[in-house]
Amino acid sequence: MKVCKFGGTSLADADHFNQIIKIITADPERTAVVVSAPGCRFSGDPKVTDLLATYAQLVLQQQDYQQVLAKIIARYQAIAQPLGVAELAMPFIKQCLTQLPQKTFKNQAYLIAAFTAHGEYLNAYLLSQILIHQGLPTKFMDPRQVGITVSNDPGDAHILPETYKHLAPYRESSDYLVFPGFFGITPNGEIATFSRGGSDITGSIVANGLHASVYENFTDVNAIYAVDPHIISHPQSIKVMTYREMRELSYAGFSVFHDEALLPAIAAGVPINVKNTNHPERPGTMIVPEKNFHPAGLVTGVASSKGFSALYLHRYLLNKEVGFTLKLLHILYKYDISYEHMPSGIDDLTIIFDNQHLTTTKRTQITKEVQALLHPDQLQWINNYAIIMIVGEGMQLSPTTIEKIVHPLTEHDINIQMINQGASKISIMLGTNEADAEQAVKLIYQYFFDNNRIV
Ligand SMILES: Nc1ncnc2c1ncn2[C@@H]1O[C@H](COP(=O)(O)OP(=O)(O)O)[C@@H](O)[C@H]1O
Numbered sequence: 001m002k003v004c005k006f007g008g009t010s011l012a013d014a015d016h017f018n019q020i021i022k023i024i025t026a027d028p029e030r031t032a033v034v035v036s037a038p039g040c041r042f043s044g045d046p047k048v049t050d051l052l053a054t055y056a057q058l059v060l061q062q063q064d065y066q067q068v069l070a071k072i073i074a075r076y077q078a079i080a081q082p083l084g085v086a087e088l089a090m091p092f093i094k095q096c097l098t099q100l101p102q103k104t105f106k107n108q109a110y111l112i113a114a115f116t117a118h119g120e121y122l123n124a125y126l127l128s129q130i131l132i133h134q135g136l137p138t139k140f141m142d143p144r145q146v147g148i149t150v151s152n153d154p155g156d157a158h159i160l161p162e163t164y165k166h167l168a169p170y171r172e173s174s175d176y177l178v179f180p181g182f183f184g185i186t187p188n189g190e191i192a193t194f195s196r197g198g199s200d201i202t203g204s205i206v207a208n209g210l211h212a213s214v215y216e217n218f219t220d221v222n223a224i225y226a227v228d229p230h231i232i233s234h235p236q237s238i239k240v241m242t243y244r245e246m247r248e249l250s251y252a253g254f255s256v257f258h259d260e261a262l263l264p265a266i267a268a269g270v271p272i273n274v275k276n277t278n279h280p281e282r283p284g285t286m287i288v289p290e291k292n293f294h295p296a297g298l299v300t301g302v303a304s305s306k307g308f309s310a311l312y313l314h315r316y317l318l319n320k321e322v323g324f325t326l327k328l329l330h331i332l333y334k335y336d337i338s339y340e341h342m343p344s345g346i347d348d349l350t351i352i353f354d355n356q357h358l359t360t361t362k363r364t365q366i367t368k369e370v371q372a373l374l375h376p377d378q379l380q381w382i383n384n385y386a387i388i389m390i391v392g393e394g395m396q397l398s399p400t401t402i403e404k405i406v407h408p409l410t411e412h413d414i415n416i417q418m419i420n421q422g423a424s425k426i427s428i429m430l431g432t433n434e435a436d437a438e439q440a441v442k443l444i445y446q447y448f449f450d451n452n453r454i455v
């Protein structure tokens with residue numbers, strides 16, 4: 001059995017629905033399907049998930065939501081009508097969407113989760129109706145009935161292990177199984193979503209639970225490229241990469257695949273194949289376990305991510321002071337703040353935070369407490385911080401990679417604020433100003449990949 005996940009752009013309109021049905025029916029192994037909500041049809045077109053988020057906000061602010069509700073219904077209508085299922089599917093879709101404001105939710109975060117999850121929920125329902133209409137035996141895999149069970153974190157849920165037991169009975173199914181991506185049901189019966197882009201996570205969970213031979217992730221690009229195509233046009237494709245290379249690159253900005261979507265597939269040893277919905281005949285990128293992997297070059301990919309802040313602390317003899325880091329971590333724990341990285345030297349320590357987890361109030365609280373408890377000689381916040389991740393299994397074999405990375409940057413006067421060579425030896429992380437990040441990525445990419453030069 002193969003699990004196919006289709007992203008929002010692959011489900012944006014009726015033509016794309018026809019295309020994905022061709023893909024599903026072209027291979028008898030493709031029986032499990034995971035769908036996102038309808039995505040952008042053209043540049044500037046809102047994703048249904050974003051329309052649903054606006055709908056939720058208008059309801060919370062007790063403002064008129066009729067216009068956005070009509071837009072959401074119209075997106076489903078525009079798919080259902082040409083595919084001949086408007087009469088069959090639209091009454092349920094309209095009813096679900098219209099009744100959302102009358103439902104009661106534990107708190108605002110659960111309301112937002114339930115509204116946004118309906119993008120996937122109704123799209124999976126719609127695809128099921130279309131497949132049934134075309135005479136294909138199909139089950140709509142409603143997460144509530146199937147038992148896709150997630151933690152009590154409404155917008156950032158994690159899968160609970162019982163889900164895999166609940167999926168097991170469907171392994172032998174010969175029907176098409178259509179799952180909505182992006183959300184599950186908490187033990188208390190509330191809807192909770194994964195973080196944005198989280199339908200990739202559902203695909204991986206389903207691939208694990210159904211013991212799939214492969215997890216095919218269909219999107220709108222031919223492959224995972226060695227660099228974000230928004231930074232370099234027509235970059236080199238990656239043919240094969242390892243799970244851990246992908247994990248590091250998706251964490252640092254390769255938005256094509258959610259960084260939390262690797263774990264379930266890894267746990268079950270399911271290879272992932274990222275493919276283009278519009279060119280399914282192309283091989284795409286295979287993401288595989290480390291064993292038996294032979295790197296094609298030193299570096300597999302270069303990613304960058306903005307939106308970080310760094311707290312720099314200097315204290316003479318920091319290395320000799322027992323408990324300094326412990327006290328610091330205790331302060332972060334007290335204010336419920338996670339950190340991303342913590343490189344340190346003999347007298348210095350830098351902690352890098354993702355701005356999404358750091359409110360202005362929390363920042364003020366930590367600053368005061370660090371000053372009061374740790375008495376640093378110097379404390380400085382570095383704003384507009386970006387990280388750049390250079391990743392490659394091949395880097396383990398060469399002691400000179402760091403020199404090759406740093407050289408083009410120093411030649412172009414790019415100030416590197418931090419260098420962190422991961423314990424895994426397959427990645428090197430740099431910290432720069434946000435303003436320099438894109439240029440740095442371009443220079444590193446050009447050095448390692450341009451003119452088909454694989455170093
Ligand atoms: N290294 C990369 N390789 C391929 N695509 C990338 C990369 N980095 C960012 N992207 C972007 O990811 C997009 C696909 O992800 P996404 O929009 O989430 O697709 P989907 O709607 O199919 O889930 C591509 O269109 C591309 O712009």
Ligand SMILES: N[C@@H](CC(=O)OP(=O)(O)O)C(=O)O
Nearest residue numbers: 007008036049196197198199
């Ligand atoms: N629709 C959700 C989940 C998702 O994964 O979407 P997509 O596959 O279009 O990235 C979102 O927009 O976040």
